[in-house]
Amino acid sequence: AQSVTQLGSHVSVSEGALVLLRCNYSSSVPPYLFWYVQYPNQGLQLLLKYTSAATLVKGINGFEAEFKKSETSFHLTKPSAHMSDAAEYFCAAASDGSGNTGKLIFGQGTTLQVKP
Amino acid sequence: EPEVTQTPSHQVTQMGQEVILRCVPISNHLYFYWYRQILGQKVEFLVSFYNNEISEKSEIFDDQFSVERPDGSNFTLKIRSTKLEDSAMYFCASSQQGAAGNTIYFGEGSWLTVV
Numbered sequence: 001a002q003s004v005t006q007l008g009s010h011v012s013v014s015e016g017a018l019v020l021l022r023c024n025y026s027s028s029v030p031p032y033l034f035w036y037v038q039y040p041n042q043g044l045q046l047l048l049k050y051t052s053a054a055t056l057v058k059g060i061n062g063f064e065a066e067f068k069k070s071e072t073s074f075h076l077t078k079p080s081a082h083m084s085d086a087a088e089y090f091c092a093a094a095s096d097g098s099g100n101t102g103k104l105i106f107g108q109g110t111t112l113q114v115k116p
Numbered sequence: 117e118p119e120v121t122q123t124p125s126h127q128v129t130q131m132g133q134e135v136i137l138r139c140v141p142i143s144n145h146l147y148f149y150w151y152r153q154i155l156g157q158k159v160e161f162l163v164s165f166y167n168n169e170i171s172e173k174s175e176i177f178d179d180q181f182s183v184e185r186p187d188g189s190n191f192t193l194k195i196r197s198t199k200l201e202d203s204a205m206y207f208c209a210s211s212q213q214g215a216a217g218n219t220i221y222f223g224e225g226s227w228l229t230v231v
Contacts, residue, residue: 031216032216032217034219036222041224042224043119043120043207043222043223043224043225044159044207044209044222045222046219046220046221049217049219090159092159094216094217095216103149103161103164103172103216104151104159104161104220105161106151106158106159106160107158108157108158109158109159
């Protein structure tokens with residue numbers, strides 16, 4: 001069964017520092033991959049998604065993610081963290097398997113703390 | 117920007133009681149979903165719904181759960197007899213199409229606390 005693993009349940013960076021949130025997927029067929037962000041008291045908002053068009057995907061708020069098939073990874077990065085980036089980030093995968101379903105499999109989430 | 121809306125934002129219920137969580141998906145979307153997140157755990161898929169019927173459900177979605185689209189705008193999740201372990205954040209979501217790769221839009225969630 002497909003699974004998504006996010007390394008590090010909690011990441012802390014200083015304002016202006018590089019943000020790197022790790023995500024690995026487990027699938028024999030490269031899935032569609034997503035990053036969602038959840039700000040306090042809000043729903044899940046799509047940051048970006050990979051659908052095989054390009055391995056480097058740019059999203060909202062300066063975030064980007066690179067799909068690496070050899071590493072089964074889809075890490076999320078941002079060159080310079082801002083205080084407003086503090087939130088919980090979820091990596092998710094959707095498999096284009098026999099059911100061709102849009103069902104998402106989520107990682108456990110990573111809480112990003114940004115220190116002034 | 118269109119959004120998925122959910123009510124209530126928080127509900128406390130006694131064990132054994134029935135609960136209905138309500139959602140208004142984005143108006144031109146055809147596929148609807150419920151996910152849940154137990155505190156400290158992953159967001160988990162519960163059920164997907166298309167053309168007035170369940171298209172897929174997880175092992176979690178047992179006979180205690182049901183979904184309905186009672187009119188042209190609402191999508192509901194009913195838990196018939198709540199248990200303590202049903203305490204979670206329930207997210208409603210919708211998408212234009214159901215195929216993998218299509219963006220799924222989530223609501224803000226409904227916190228359910230079973231006491």
